[in-house]
Amino acid sequence: MRLAEWSDIGYRTSVRVFQRPAGGLRWVVIPTIHMGHPDYYWAIWQRLRSCQAVVAEQYDGPSSTGYAYVTAMRLARQRAARELVHQDIDYGALGVPIIFPDAHTAPPPEEDRRMPDLGWADVVVQTPGLAIQMALSGRDDWIVRDSLDIDDTTVFEPTPGEAIGPNGLTERDGLLIGVIREIDAAFAGEDIEVAIVFGAAHMPLVVRELTRRLGHLAAAEEAWLTAIDFDEPSYLRKPPLDGWMDW
Known part of the structure; x- marks a missing residue:
């Protein structure tokens, strides 16, 4: 099951819904990249x-x-850096419960959601x-040199300095999986959607947890989201005003 993919024209990530055959709780899995349009x-x-x-x-x-x-991409004059921004999703504006399993691994934001010191x-x-x-890698091709296709079977090695717990997971992955299990057990029969928005590298583990351990199936694949598009004219990348956030 493909979750994210590079191509010669850009990078895109999937949106997939998982649910048990009997219905109930639906998980909306949204892998992300931390920079994009x-x-x-x-x-x-x-x-x-x-x-x-x-x-x-x-x-x-x-x-x-x-x-x-x-x-860094702008300093290096990378072609793909045109009009890219860093990830900034205003979760508080959604008005629903937001769970940050690994909140203690990052400093709390300043007022008005500014980046902390x-x-x-x-x-x-x-x-x-x-x-x-x-x-050094080349002005226009750095971002497409590496293959970052991600499937549900992809396994990522821990980053340097990350410890592996007795469950075989890094601390952040262990916290994420723990929260998923708690929510799934408490709300299994509810007709609700719970989204998971994490970096794409975390998502193969999430999908394996949902499908192999918790018994969910891929109920629906929604439209893929294009994070980086090397060729699309900039005027086509301007979203409509309805629902637009203050970036």
Whole structure:
């Protein structure tokens, strides 16, 4: 089952709904990338409006990792950096319960959802090295050099410094899976949608948990969302005003 894919024209991620054959709780699985066109994050936010709860990554604020990558790409004059922004989904504006399983792994956001000081420090540390790496790899092709196709069978190695717990999972993945199990047990028979919005690298594990352990099936595949489009004219990437968020 393909969850995210690169191609010569850009990067896109899937939106899939999972449900048991008997009905009840529906899981809306939305893999994300931490940088993309503004309308990509707008489309995610719009899809979340029909959900009764959201399980999201770290905190309700902009992504320091996405900001570092976008800034480095612009410094290195990467072609794909045109009009890209860092991930910034206003979960609080949805007015539904938002669960951040790994909230303690990131500093809390400042007032008005501004990036915290530690987030800015992370940007300062990451950006120079990323910019040099991108400049050395080629001005226009850095972002398409790596194959980042992700399927439900994809297994990612822990990043340097990540510890593996007795359950075989990293801390963040363990917290995410734990929350999914709790919600699924408590609301299995409810006619509701709960979304999971995490980085795409976390999602193969999530899909395997839903389908192999919890008994869900892929009930529906919705329209894919294009995060990065190398060729689309900029005027086609402007979303309608209805539901537009203050970026």
